[in-house]
Amino acid sequence: MPATKSYAAHSATTPLEPWTLERRDPKPTDVQMDILFCGVCHSDLHFARNEWGMTVFPIVPGHEIVGKVTAVGSAVTKYKVGDYAGIGCLVDSCRECDNCKHDQEQYCTNGFVFSYGSMERDGSGMTYGGYSKSIVCHEDFVLRISDKLDLAATAPLLCAGITTYSPLRHWKVGPGMKVGILGLGGLGHMGVKFAVSMGAEVTMLSHSPSKQADAERLGAHKFVLTSDEEQVKSLAGYFDFILDTVSAQHDYNMYLGMLRTNGVMCCVGVPPAPTPVHAMGLVFGRHSLTGSLIGGIAETQEMLDYCADHNIVSDIEMIRMDEINDAYERLLKGDVRYRFVIDMA
Numbered sequence: 001m002p003a004t005k006s007y008a009a010h011s012a013t014t015p016l017e018p019w020t021l022e023r024r025d026p027k028p029t030d031v032q033m034d035i036l037f038c039g040v041c042h043s044d045l046h047f048a049r050n051e052w053g054m055t056v057f058p059i060v061p062g063h064e065i066v067g068k069v070t071a072v073g074s075a076v077t078k079y080k081v082g083d084y085a086g087i088g089c090l091v092d093s094c095r096e097c098d099n100c101k102h103d104q105e106q107y108c109t110n111g112f113v114f115s116y117g118s119m120e121r122d123g124s125g126m127t128y129g130g131y132s133k134s135i136v137c138h139e140d141f142v143l144r145i146s147d148k149l150d151l152a153a154t155a156p157l158l159c160a161g162i163t164t165y166s167p168l169r170h171w172k173v174g175p176g177m178k179v180g181i182l183g184l185g186g187l188g189h190m191g192v193k194f195a196v197s198m199g200a201e202v203t204m205l206s207h208s209p210s211k212q213a214d215a216e217r218l219g220a221h222k223f224v225l226t227s228d229e230e231q232v233k234s235l236a237g238y239f240d241f242i243l244d245t246v247s248a249q250h251d252y253n254m255y256l257g258m259l260r261t262n263g264v265m266c267c268v269g270v271p272p273a274p275t276p277v278h279a280m281g282l283v284f285g286r287h288s289l290t291g292s293l294i295g296g297i298a299e300t301q302e303m304l305d306y307c308a309d310h311n312i313v314s315d316i317e318m319i320r321m322d323e324i325n326d327a328y329e330r331l332l333k334g335d336v337r338y339r340f341v342i343d344m345a
Helices: 042-048 151-158 160-170 186-197 209-218 229-233 252-256 297-310 321-332
Strands: 003-008 017-022 030-039 065-072 084-087 090-092 134-138 178-182 201-206 222-225 239-244 259-267 288-291 316-320 339-343
Touching: 003 321, 030 084, 030 151, 042 321, 065 134, 065 151, 084 151, 090 134, 151 160, 151 186, 151 297, 151 316, 151 339, 160 186, 160 239, 160 297, 178 186, 186 201, 186 209, 186 239, 201 209, 209 222, 222 229, 239 252, 252 259, 316 321, 321 339
Parallel strands: 178 201, 178 239, 201 222, 239 259, 259 288, 316 339
Antiparallel strands: 003 017, 030 065, 030 134, 030 339, 065 084
């Protein structure tokens, strides 16, 4: 079993620190990769600090992984040594349930295996993520990275990218549609890029006036300050689709009022507490309030290929592995434009 250098959290109240973990020996269907870059997602912080009450320590976070293939098992057909590849949020699923059979492993009814903090399906141990020097994964959950894409800026696509791409695709966002993107952060900035590239009229909805210049730089056609009552009133019945990327507490009812008849508001951010929703905001206008997780492996590959064709990557700030604890504190303050990426070199 190969020893691998990593950074791990050993409790909810201690910082991440160097730790040597044991990766499994590659099986016939496995791909082994040296990790070059790993994005930092807010869920990494939630897990490291056990804010969702489900962390098993020690934990090595990281599910936005880009690397170079260093070994392949004897039965591997999709990759060869030297290929650039990625691993996102999933590393396994049951393969047998209806969702898995329809390329929706993210909704595996028997429980998918997360890139870190999950028990392997064979019960052999816990999974450890991308804050490490190498990783081993079944080839079916490895993703091909185009040589057109900047590797470091591609890493966040494996979570922030697919989390926003999937609902936009599912609800068929395209030309002639009016789309609101709520919140300009790691998810929101990708939502703007994708929705603009799909031909929609895109409005950034933000409570921070300082975000306007960035929203316009990213391609948003309009910017609305949600703390301005008059600007909010002007959007009554305006949007076909709102992508809500905000993880802080906020009033869903205000945004439901911005939807046209049959309009959809999709949540990809997860606030820490339940939010009251008045049925009147749904009944009048036949509005839908829904949610979306990530995407399956096939859709994630589709998203990566789409990004290569449309020259879309994340806006990133590179950090060293030993800067991760400072990065977490900055993440809490929203002090990143728009995704930290760890350079494993």
